[in-house]
Structures are given as C-alpha cells and as structure tokens.
Amino acid sequence: xxxxxxxxxxxxxxxxxxxxxxxxxxxxxxxxxxxxxxxxxxxxxxxxxxxxxxxxxxxxxxxxxxxxxxxxxxxxxxxxxxxxxxxxxxxxxxxxxxxxxxxxxxxxxxxxxxxxxxxxxxxxxxxxxxxxxxxxxxxxxxxxxxxxxxxxxxxxxxxxxxxxxxxxxxxxxxxxxxxxxxxxxxxxxxxxxxxxxxxxxxxxxxxxxxxxxxxxxxxxxxxxxxxxxxxxxxxxxxxxxxxxxxxxxxxxxxxxxxxxxxxxxxxxxxxxxxxxxxxxxxxxxxxxxxxxxxxxxxxxxxxxxxxxxxxxxxxxxxxxxxxxxxxxxxxxxxxxxxxxxxxxxxxxxxx
Numbered sequence: 001x002x003x004x005x006x007x008x009x010x011x012x013x014x015x016x017x018x019x020x021x022x023x024x025x026x027x028x029x030x031x032x033x034x035x036x037x038x039x040x041x042x043x044x045x046x047x048x049x050x051x052x053x054x055x056x057x058x059x060x061x062x063x064x065x066x067x068x069x070x071x072x073x074x075x076x077x078x079x080x081x082x083x084x085x086x087x088x089x090x091x092x093x094x095x096x097x098x099x100x101x102x103x104x105x106x107x108x109x110x111x112x113x114x115x116x117x118x119x120x121x122x123x124x125x126x127x128x129x130x131x132x133x134x135x136x137x138x139x140x141x142x143x144x145x146x147x148x149x150x151x152x153x154x155x156x157x158x159x160x161x162x163x164x165x166x167x168x169x170x171x172x173x174x175x176x177x178x179x180x181x182x183x184x185x186x187x188x189x190x191x192x193x194x195x196x197x198x199x200x201x202x203x204x205x206x207x208x209x210x211x212x213x214x215x216x217x218x219x220x221x222x223x224x225x226x227x228x229x230x231x232x233x234x235x236x237x238x239x240x241x242x243x244x245x246x247x248x249x250x251x252x253x254x255x256x257x258x259x260x261x262x263x264x265x266x267x268x269x270x271x272x273x274x275x276x277x278x279x280x281x282x283x284x285x286x287x288x289x290x291x292x293x294x295x296x297x298x299x300x301x302x303x304x305x306x307x308x309x310x311x312x313x314x315x316x317x318x319x320x321x322x323x324x325x326x327x328x329x330x331x332x333x334x335x336x337x338x339x340x341x342x343x344x345x346x347x348x349x350x351x
Contacts, residue, residue, distance in 0.1 A: 036095040040087045049076065050083035053095060060097070068097055105135030106156075111147030116324050121183040121317045122176055123152065123162070126326040129172040129303050134163060148177060155179065164188050165196075165266065173200070173308025174326045178316070186316035191266065197312040200261040200271060201328055201348065203305035203335060204280040205293065207246050207255045214239045214274040218267040227287060228269045230277045238264035239274045245344025249296075256283065258336060258344035271306060282306055283335070301335050309348075 038056045050069055054062045066083065068074065073096045074081045081093075113131065117124040125144070132139040135146070148161045155161040155177075162178040164187045176196075178184035190196050219234030221227040240262040249256050257280070261271045269288070275281055276288035283289075284301035312323040328336075328345065336342045 034097070036097065038093045040089055040091045040093060042089050044087050045089040047087055048083065049074070049081050049085040049087055049093070052087060053093060056093070057095060064097075065095070068095060071098065073098065105140040105143075105146070106149065106161075107141070107146060108150035108153065108156075109141060109146035110150050111142065111144070113144060113147055114326075116174065116326060117322070118179075119317075121179055121315065122187070123148075123179060124311065124324050125175045125177060127167050127172060127175055127308075129170050129329060129331070132169045133166040133175070134160065139169075144175075152179065157181075158184055165191060167308055168269070168304075168306075170303035171306045171308065172326075172329050172332070174198075174311040174324055175308070176311060176313060180316075183316040187313065190313055194264055195314065197310065197323075198263045198266075198308060199310035200263075201307045201309050201332070201345075202259050202261055202271060202275065203283045203301075203332075203339070203341065204257055204259055204275050205254060205283065205290065206280040207257055208241055208243050208259060208278065208280050211240075211242045214241065214278065216274060216277060218270060218273055228267070228273050230273060235267055236265060237267040237270050237274065239270060240264070241275075244347050245341045247340035249339060256339050256341065258341040258348075260348055272304060300338075301331060303331075305332060305335060307332050 036057050038053075040052065044052045050066065053069070053074065054065055057065060069081075069083050072080060075094045076085060076087075077091045078094075111131075113128060114126040115123060116126050127133070127144060132143045133145065135141070135143050145161045145163060148155050148163070152162075158178065158181060162184055163175075164178055164184055165175060167173060167175060176187060178187055187196075215236075215238050216230040217232070217234030218228050218237040219231040221229035222231070242260045242262075244258045244260055246255050246257040248254075259275075259280075261275075263270065267273075272282055272285055272288045276285070281289045281293075283305040284297045285304040286297075289297055289304075307326075307328045309326055309328060310323065311326075312321055314321050327333075333342075333345070336345055
C-alpha cells in the first residue's frame with residue numbers, strides 16, 4: 001500500500017486581469033512537505049531499496065528520489081537506509097522529500113501594502129508598483145501573498161490565499177482578495193462572466209483616436225515565447241480605449257497621450273499588447289515598447305505607465321455593487337505633470 005500523508009487544497013478556476021490570463025492555473029495553497037510511505041511488497045524481496053522506491057513513488061523522477069536518498073531522507077522500519085539496502089519484504093518505507101521552493105513560498109511575511117477596504121468577505125488592495133503578487137520562479141518570497149498571510153492569517157485556508165486576479169509586478173492599483181471560500185468562488189465566477197469592472201490609466205506614445213475598441217485575440221508570440229502578441233488563433237481579448245489628453249514631447253519621441261482602458265477580458269499583458277499592436281506602446285514598457293525609444297522611456301518612468309484605478313464588483317454577501325478608486329501613485333502623477341497631461345487626470349476623475 002502506498003500513501004501520501006499530506007493533503008493539498010483543490011484549485012478553483014482562476015481568473016485574472018490585464019496582466020495575467022483568465023485561465024492561468026495557479027498553485028492552490030500552502031504546500032506541506034508530505035512523507036511518502038509504503039509497505040515493501042512481497043515481489044520486492046531481495047531487491048535494492050532504491051529501485052523499489054523508484055517504482056513505488058513513480059510520480060517523482062529517479063534522479064530526485066536518488067537525491068533524497070543521498071541526503072539521508074529514506075528510512076526502513078524507522079532506521080536510516082542507503083540506496084544499496086536489500087529488502088526482506090513487509091518492511092515500512094518512509095521517504096521525506098526535500099521542500100521545493102514553492103512549498104517554502106507560502107509563508108507569512110510582514111509587508112506594507114495599502115488596504116482600501118475590508119470586511120468579512122473581501123479585501124480591496126491598492127498594490128504598489130514593484131510588488132509581485134504571487135510566488136513564482138525568481139520571486140519565492142516578498143510577494144503580496146506572503147504579506148496577506150501575515151496580515152490575515154485565516155487566508156492560509158483558502159486557495160492562493162484568497163487571490164482571484166493579479167496585476168503585473170510593475171503595474172500599480174486595485175485588486176480584490178476574498179476572505180472566504182464562498183466569496184472567492186463568487187468573485188471568480190464574476191470575473192469569468194466579465195461582470196467585474198476594471199478601468200486603468202496609461203500613458204502611451206502617439207495620439208490614439210478619441211475612443212476605440214480593440215477586439216484582437218492574444219496568445220504566445222511564436223518568435224519569442226516569453227512575450228504575448230496578437231495572433232490569429234489566440235484567446236479573445238477586448239479592450240476599450242478612451243484618450244483623455246495629448247501633449248507634444250519632442251521631435252524624436254513624438255506626442256504622448258493619457259488614455260483610460262476598460263477591459264472586457266483579462267488576457268496576459270492585454271493592455272500592453274493591444275496598445276503596442278496599435279502602435280501606441282506604453283511609456284516605460286520594457287517588453288512591448290519601441291526599442292528606439294528605450295532611452296527616452298527610462299528617462300520618463302522606470303516602469304510601464306499603467307495604473308488600475310477603478311474597480312467595481314457585486315459584493316458576494318450583500319449583492320450590492322461597491323465601486324472603489326485609487327488615485328495614481330506619485331511617479332505616475334509626476335509623469336503626467338511633466339508631460340502636460342495633468343488636465344487629463346482631472347477629466348478622468350470627473351467620471
């Protein structure tokens with residue numbers, strides 16, 4: 001008999017915003033390192049334990065299992081065993097895997113982030129630029145998830161600590177986090193039904209039309225797999241753009257505009273991809289920006305000029321539809337003032 005003494009939370013369908021895909025699958029919660037246990041079967045008598053362990057726990061690679069054995073993580077009837085130990089049959093095997101980076105990532109850490117609203121069901125956060133939302137390769141700690149677990153310990157019982165959508169590291173602005181499983185399920189369904197209202201402010205190169213809708217599918221760039229692009233067989237993606245203000249910058253860079261973006265879908269990097277596809281790349285965008293403007297971008301802003309400033313959804317408990325606002329951070333405001341786009345901020349604020 002083979003068993004795994006650890007349990008894992010069941011993932012629920014994820015949904016996301018302009019910075020990450022609606023259907024992106026995320027790890028489901030705190031990952032305890034579980035012992036792998038088994039009774040030696042009768043047909044394994046006389047065999048080396050490493051070969052039998054590789055068969056019993058075939059969900060793990062032979063190389064990984066060998067590494068755990070070399071680290072002294074294998075025991076037989078409570079006594080340490082080596083790879084060459086021969087089996088008599090009926091013994092109890094216990095193998096303790098090494099925690100992987102992801103299992104160590106779900107730890108509470110004291111982090112500072114503004115909370116716009118909280119009640120028994122939801123938390124609305126104004127995420128600062130530079131803060132990663134969820135642990136992943138290269139960012140296993142210091143994320144919003146770690147900070148949430150520290151400030152709200154009860155979120156440890158929820159998949160992804162209640163997170164239902166994300167913002168890119170260098171995008172600032174509003175996010176909603178669930179505090180109960182019922183609220184999380186409800187919010188995910190709203191995101192899938194496209195009933196969550198999400199509005200962004202962005203500064204882009206060029207002079208877009210006063211108002212336009214971009215309906216262009218997004219998928220992986222076939223030439224650069226780390227980027228997204230408008231592709232014929234991508235997932236449906238719809239962005240509504242409204243130009244708020246335009247100002248001339250210089251002959252080399254051309255005009256710059258402040259735009260408001262409203263999402264119907266939430267594909268990976270949706271606003272950034274659609275804006276670049278139209279020829280209006282966001283200021284400071286290191287991935288989708290115009291390479292000829294790299295120096296100018298760095299002088300203007302050290303990140304993409306994108307801020308999630310309005311958020312509305314149906315409250316999972318009351319059914320009411322609260323609306324939240326987060327004014328742009330100082331670096332975004334300073335950029336608009338420097339470029340002569342501040343009047344556009346005032347115009348947007350009147351809506």
